[in-house]
Structures are given as C-alpha cells and as structure tokens.
Amino acid sequence: MTRMKESGIDWIGQIPQEWEVIKFKYLGDVKQGLTYSPSDIVDKDEGILVLRSGNIQNGVLDFTNNVYVKTKVAESIVLRKNDILITARNGSSALIGKNAIIDTDIKATFGAFMMVFRTNKSLIAKFAFYLMNISFNFYRTFFTTSTVNQLTAAIFNGIEVPLPSISEQQKIADFLDKKTAQLDKVKSLLEEQIQKLKDYRASLIYETVTKGLDKTVPMKDSGINWIGEVPEGWGVSKLKFILEKGSNSIKVGPFGSSLSGDAIRSSGKWVYNQRNVLDNNFTETDFYISEAKCKELKNFSVSSGDILLTTRGTIGRVAIVPKKYCEGIIHPCLMKFKVDSKIVLPELIKYLFNDIPLVREQLNFLSNSTTIDVIYSYNLKNIIIPTIPIAKQYSILEVLDRQTSDVDSLIKIKQKQIENINKQRQTLIYDYVTGKRRV
Template identity: 25%
Template sequence: MMEQATFPRYDQYKSTDVKWLGDIPEHWSIGKIRAVTVLKSKKNQPDLPVLSVYRDYGVILKDSRDDNHNATSLDTSNYKVVDVGDLVVNKMQAWQGSMGISQYHGIVSPAYITCTVDTERVFPKFLHYLLRSQPYIGVYNALSYGVRVGQWDMHYKDFKHIPLPIPSREEQQRIGNFLDRKTAEIDEAIAKKQRLIELLKEQKAILINQAVTKGLNPDAPMRDSGVEWIGEVPKHWEIKRLGFLAKMLQTGPFGSQLHQEDYIEDGIPVINPSQLSNGKIVPDSKTTVSEKTARRLHRHMTMVGDIIFARRGEMGRCGLTTQGHEGYICGTGSILFRPNKLADSVFLTIALGSDFIRRFLQFVSVGATMDNLNTSILSKVPIPIPPKEEQLRIIDAVVQIQAEHQEVAKTLQIGINQLYEFKQSAIASVVTGKIKL
C-alpha cells in the first residue's frame, strides 16, 4: 500500500486562487470542466443496456447489481445514449460523488447529465478520479440545491464552471494507471476485512445455534428431538411449541384500528418491523401516536418481557421489550408475543432469532411476493427448552459470544474505515498534485 510520506512533492508550486483546490505544480495548467466536456443528449436507442451511476463504483450496468431499486421506464426511447469514455453525472446525487467515465455503451435516465470528453486534452481515467475526489464532492455539495437532500439538483450550467488542474496528458495517464493499481490493492485489503466480518457472523451464528439447541455441556446425554431441523438435544430438555409457551400471541392493529393520519411525532412509539434490530426494539420518534390513540389500542401495548415479531420481510426478526420500552404499541406489521413462566423471555429472544428458527420460518411462511408470518404459524414453531437455571447460563454464554465477536468486528470495521479514508486521501493528493509520482 501507499503512504504519502513515501512520495516527494513537486519542486515548485503556484497558486490557483481557488481555496478548496490550493496550490498545484507550476507546470500544470488550470482549465474548467467546460473546456474538456461537451453536453450531449443523444436518444432513441431503447435497445441498449441500461446503465446506473454509483457513488462507490461510477458507471455500471444496472443489471449487474441487485441493490438498485430504481425502476426503469417501460419506454426507454427518451433515455440518453452513453458511449464508452463519456462522462455521466447523476445530478441528484452529485453531492455524494455519483458520477464517472463510462466503460460501457448503453443508456441512462434522461435526468442524468451526459457529456463527451475531449480525450486529446484529458486522459479519461484521470478525469474519472479527479471529478470523484473529495475536494470536488465538496464543490458539488455547494452547487446542489433543493428542499430535500434526496432530491437535490445540480445543473450543467453550474457544473461546467468548476476549475480543473490539468497536467500533461502523459502525466495524466501515468496518474490514472497508478491509481488503478493502488486503489485495486486497497479495495482488495478492504474486501478481505469485509469477508472476515462475514465469517465472524457465520461463526457467531453457529455458536449461538449450538448453545440453544445442544446446550453448553458437550458430554450431556442426547436424544432425538423429533424435529428434523433441530436434530438431537440434551436428554433432559423438552421440545415445546411456541403457542404452549405463550400467555398472549396476537397480531398488531389492522384495518380501521390504526390509520396513517393517527401517526404523530414524539408520542407513544409504535413498533413496526423497521424498529426491530438484532433482538432489540429501536423506537422511531416519527412513528408514534398520541396518548389518546395509545389508550384506544391498549390491548396492543407492550410489557417488559414481551417479544415483538416482524410479520413481513426478514423471517425471525424480533425484539425484546426491556425496562424503559414498555408501554409501546405493537404495530400493524408486527406480532406481539407474551411468554408465560415456562421460559425466560431473553432465552426465547435468542432462540427465536437464531438461524435454525429463521430457516424454519422461511420454509413455512406464506406470501406470494414476500415472506409473511401469522399467529398460527408462530404458535407451531418448536423450541428446545432446557430447565430455567440452564436457560440463564446459556443467556450468559451467548452474551459473552456476542460481545467477543462484536469487539473483533468493530476492530475490523475501524480498519476498513481507515483504508477507505486513506484511499480517498491518496486519490485527492495525487490528482491535485500534492504529491509527485
């Protein structure tokens, strides 16, 4: 990897009179984006592949990723044609750096800015790195405007006046090729750490599954649970259906019981699936109701020890009601489960959030386009139940497993963030001439 101290500065610098750009090498020139780009709006080629612009990747084939939820128009004849080497800017996300030089021939949304690039003056890869560097993202932020951040806009008439440092084309090519190699090295290091985090998650899931289905004593006599996907359990454990462990199991308010207009800010929290994360309830101040509405929905009000399930989406997502979170309202998209005295609510939250339960719920859930739970399905879920004192020991062990894995994952994530920051800093330093190759 690269350290800035490894590279010398140029012998002489000159002022650009642009505060955010600073000094540049004396032999570089200053131009503007309009000097190296020409706005284009070629259309009527609907059969070309649709492209997207990502902050982290630049211009890509839209179908190459499954996390792009922007709908493509049924009629793409109005989409703009992009040729290899064109500059494409998502003007609504420019403030995040969503732009780049395209390596693909395709079409993009008519809302994007598309430009041809004067390749005799600028090496496309150099321009790609330069326009996506941190100093420039700050400029786009200042030039973007609108009522809401997600709907900010930046116009080419403003964009084209942004100054550019321009070294010789040979030097631009050397810079572009160098950054290709070095950013690939950094990206590989980031990917390795991300993979380690995923492996940690898998290991944590295995250890928790082991604890809640096999216990903590590897020498305990075992017996067949009678449930294929659970396998053997300690001989002294019981298998209970969730309905047998329930004091209450009911769906949240639906139909006319709770309308969108009932929601207010900073009232009594309503717990929908989006407020459930990693076994915890995370209230949202914008998803709340008045005390009057809460009293009307009192039968859906939570108590300490209650578990709230998401009815839709990710199966097994649930959250435990703890001290300070009681008195909330179980939302329309959720199910309220109140355990009886046969099982500890913390143990049940751990067991119900484990991978083997998730797989079971995915198998039995119903819904044409999205997994969907109901109280009938939940009541039939089989749970291995050890004696109460053993449940408490398992809880302690799982808390320890989670803490240890969280600490390692946190350290890895700090390393990823540092690599990412270093990458951005290195790109900015090289393309603006602060260090010499």
C-alpha cells in the same frame, strides 16, 4: 512547490494555479434510463440486459442479479465503454450516487432509476469516477427531500468540480487506481476475517441452542429435519404454544391509515420503528405521536419484555423492550409478541431469531418463497424452535453472552480498521483530485 489559488468552492478549497473549476454539464452528457413494465421482462436469450442499482457493488459492475427486457431501446441509452452508471433514485438515500464505470463492451441499457454520465473530450472517465465519489459526499443533502431520494440531472449538472489537464487527469487516475487497489486489498482481507468470525459466532450459537453445553448427554431425534437431534429432556414447539397467555400476546402494528403522516409529531409519545429494532436502540426514535393518539392506539402500545419484530424490508429481526423504556406504540412495519418466560427466556428468542438461520429459513418455507417481503402473524405462530429446560437456558445464555462478546470485540476491532481504511481512501482521493498533492 505548487502555486495554489482559491477555487471559490467550499468543498474544493485551494487548487493549483493552472487548474480550473467547472460544472459537470460542460464535461459530458447525462442520459436517463429506460422505463419498462413487468410484462417486458424476458429470459436472457430473448432480450437486452438492463442494469440497475443492484448491478453496482463496491464501485464495480456485478452481474449476479440480472434483468432482461424485450422492448424498443433508443440507441442513445445503449451503454458504451467508459460510460459512468449512477444510481439516481432509490428508497435508501445512502445508495444515491452509487456508481461504476462501464469498463467493457457489453450489450446493455439501464433502468429508469439510473442515469449515465457520458464524458466529453475534456474529461477522462476514470478521473470523473473519482471526482464523483468525492463531490457527491458534499452534495448529498441535495439528494434527499421529504418525499423522494434522487439525484436529478439538474443537480448533477450543477455540481462544480476541479479540472486539471487531460494528461494530469490520466496520471492522477492511474496513481489512484494503484493506491486504492492496495487499500482495497487490505480491506478485503479484513472483511474476509470478519465474515469468518461471524460464521464462527453463528455456528457457536447454533450448536449451543440445538445441542446444549454438555456433549455427554444422550441425544434423541427432534422429528424436525432442520433441527436434527436434540439432548434428552429437550423438545421442540411451535411458537404459538409458548406465547404468554392472553389475546394480546401477539400483535401486528396498526394499519397505515391509522397512523398517517398527519399524526406524526416532532415530540411526544414514541412510535417504535424498524430502526429501533435493527439498532437495538431504545434511547431515541425518529417518530412521535400525541398522547391522545397514543391512547387511541393503546392496543399497539409496548411494555417491558415485549419482543419487537421487523416485518418488512429487513425482516425477522427482533429486539427486547428493556425495563426502562419510553411510552409508545409500534409502527405498522413491526409486530410485537411476548413469550411465557416460564417456558422460554426472551433473550434466547433473540439469539434464535437474530443470529442463526433457523427461524429465517422457516419463514421462507412457510411463505413458499426464498425472498419474503412481509411476515404475517400466522407464519410467526408456526415457527418451530427447540424447547430447553428453563434452568439450562440460564446456563446457555451465560455462556453465549460471554463467548459472543469476545467474538464481537474482535469484529469491532476489525470494523474500526476498515473504517480507518475508508477514511484514508477518501482523503487520498480528495487530496489528489483537488490538487492538494501532486503525482
């Protein structure tokens, strides 16, 4: 039986008697990434590869979206085999600490929002990789401030970790490689099954909202390539022709200067933001303003039946303000619009925007771009959607709600299985890198 001792570190707990606790700064060197300007970016054959956060996917390197630069690169930040590449700064706090081992010889460096940990002879890189993926979970609160999400060299160097002998590090790393690979294989199969269910769900919705429920109805050309044929009695229309009448039927969120940080409160009237839409959450929010500020910005206030649309970041997603809602306004990153419910039901709009590529592809086309960062009201007004007799819309929604609910239930079951695998994986790594279980 292994004799244990107290490590003195809460997250580590007890460790084997012969192990020690040591800070990362004594186990290697941190290297800061390359700063470059847009004018330095060149074609693949003209410069050096710069790895960024997007080049790390699920703990391994991904070379799908590469950037090359032509500029002077110090030898110390040219990547070496067994370097550990870490996301040090990012707009999303969840991505801070994302890392991967440089497991091949490549000619590359890394960007300024990244850092590299280069282990010394006391630490095996793969064991360090597992240590990071456990220890970062316990230090994550130090990665986020009110102004920036970052893992600094000082914070990283100060992280204390358990350290066995080199030979045991190797045994643990080899064992965890094998066991995590088994878990990852099961997880990958579940993810494939989820994607197939999502694809089926999307095809079901697309077929129903463009072809209808009755397959015996004669079809006609819609005149729109990406919609194709539609049933007799249906049509197509630009969104601007089915909006509710009135000057306030579509409204972009207030300018940022109208809603500065000084106006935000810890309680008061709601500021509906992107998270509310993405999560379809109308029970809680992160931002509030005073009643006086809400009255000042009354033109941006929400009401039941409004369709809220994300216009930045994850764009083109919608949510419908329910009958019971909290008084408030929209954030600058949102737009609100209201459709004429005698022509189209808001719930159908939700399916068209959120669940099939019909609207997103048009936004890309209207913006003359394949990756758009912002939606403008004039683009939104020119979106073309199928127009369906209102009675048939109710029938379509009834069928879609039932069928998609069945698919969603299956997806949730598989997502729960993945969640359990992730927990099992983390527990496995934790137990072995802290010596609670031995190889």
